[in-house]
Amino acid sequence: MTVSYSSSVATASHSALFRLLGRWKGSIYKLIWADLLIFCIFYATIALAYHLIPITSPELLELHRKISNFHAYVSLNSNYIPLSFILGFFVTLVVKRWRDQFNFLPTPDGVSLLVCSFVQSPKNVQFREDQSALNDEVATIRQTVTRYINLASVLCFQNIAPNVKEIYQSATSFVSSGFMTERELEFFGQVDPRFSPFYIPLMWSITVLKQAHANGFIAHEHYLIALIDEIRKFRRRLFALTNYERVPIPLVYTQVMNYSSWFSFIFPILH
Template sequence: MTITYSSDVSHSSTKTVVKILCRWRGSIWKAVLPPLFIWILLYLAIAHVYRFLLTDNIKSHFESLVLYLNTSIDAYIPLTFMLGFFVTIIIGRWSQMLNGIGWIDNAAMAFATFIRGSDEETRLLRRTLIRYMVLSQTLVLRDVSIQVRKRFPKIHFLVTIGIATEREIGVLETVDDEYSRYWIPLTWCYQHLNDAREAGKITSDHLMVKIVHEVQKFQEGLHLLLKFDWIPVPLIYPQVVLLSVRLYFCICLVSRQIVVHKAGDFDLWWLPLTTIIQFIVFMGWTKVAESLLNPLGDDDEDLECNYVIDKNLTSGMLLVDQGSQAPPAMMDTDDLAENTTNLTVSSTFKAIDEP
């Protein structure tokens, strides 16, 4: 579920920064604090063994190992470059997938405006076109989104919310396509549009092209989702990045140990604060990439695909019903301004006359 915080950033101030940083759900704290706590426990365990259990000879060898591992570790594992490039690619894919999910508003307004007629058959045509587009979208999202698959584990469940009829589901099941059947409802859309043009409900070829273009844009977004699901980021890339981050901080368990230079010396600073800051920054960056790698999953920041389906179905039906009705009567803005002025003046005098 996507975590919204727009109201917290309505204006820039110190209070806004504090409110953002104190969020828990979907925050860096929820993502980073559990592994950071484990890392600190392991670090303290190694520190106790080093300070209290090792002999002086072994301590000397351990300190040499600390010095060796801490020498140019950032040059050997360039986390800044690797994470920056990786997160840039992941956010680019996330943005394209967000745009590919598709809103039905443009197509619904085109149906309402350009498919003329107030009779029941035309009204049913417009609503059917919306339903077929949402059905096509739902079939795609069932294949690529865990959320939608959980909601509709079987295709017959689409009948319960009014996206399809039992007869249409029966037709879908008779089509032998092992890859995808989402294109079938879209072909029904094109067939209905062609019949509407021949019946004169669409008054010109130009308007027909406009309507078809909106349906095609919707279809191209669904194609994009299927492509991203079919070809993810090459596995070796997230493997090397995610492994490098964890390997880096595993090495830091030893390389960032605070060495006791003299016998009996007790350092008050047992924890390497700079390394902890590094852990929060780099591990937080890594968690961003992990959560956005598949935005159609179940993480806090994943896209709300079920919301999109419900919104498209509800808004689409309302748009084609209300958008096809006659608009309000036109009124001259000068008359409107005069009426507003007279109303304001009369209200003022009425307020003065009142005791």
């Protein structure tokens, strides 16, 4: 989880860096304090026991000699684990995934701007009453397409974002929020739950635009193609985010990284 800290260093001062390093929320201290405490307890216990317990018998002397030999063995082999390479590659991979997911975050602005620009009332209207009715229909088309685009976003983020899933826990919450109608909810109930349903509102939006073009609300076919291409770009972004959620970093590499990190802390305890 990312935490905004720009306000802490917005003004240059001698204490800005210390305020930044002292933040608790989202910090490394909050992440590792429990592990660090356990490490310090084990390290202090073993070190005190090794250096302060008196050697009063040959058995203790032999045990002390074996421990010393084991320490030498650990010291000799502790550098064989390429921890810097493993962590460097892993951190690069994680940061790249995070950056790519941020770049793939979709916004409905592109589709909305094109819809407002290309969906217009026909110009060959003679009566003012007809013009008013057509303006209302244009507004309905724009609102419907934008609603479908936002509904697709919510359906996608419901599967990958816990905060969104907490807000929209059931399908009826989409109706109460205005993203879906009762009739559309009945149709969604027939969709196979194994598949991500976010593509359905995008299909609906394309159908609405094609019908609007047939009725003369979209003047040129090039405008319709541009709108469909923008919706396809929106779908690709949602699909990319879904793939990042479904296909995580390989478990084997995650385990290797964690075991390497743990052993790098266990070796100093045994050293």
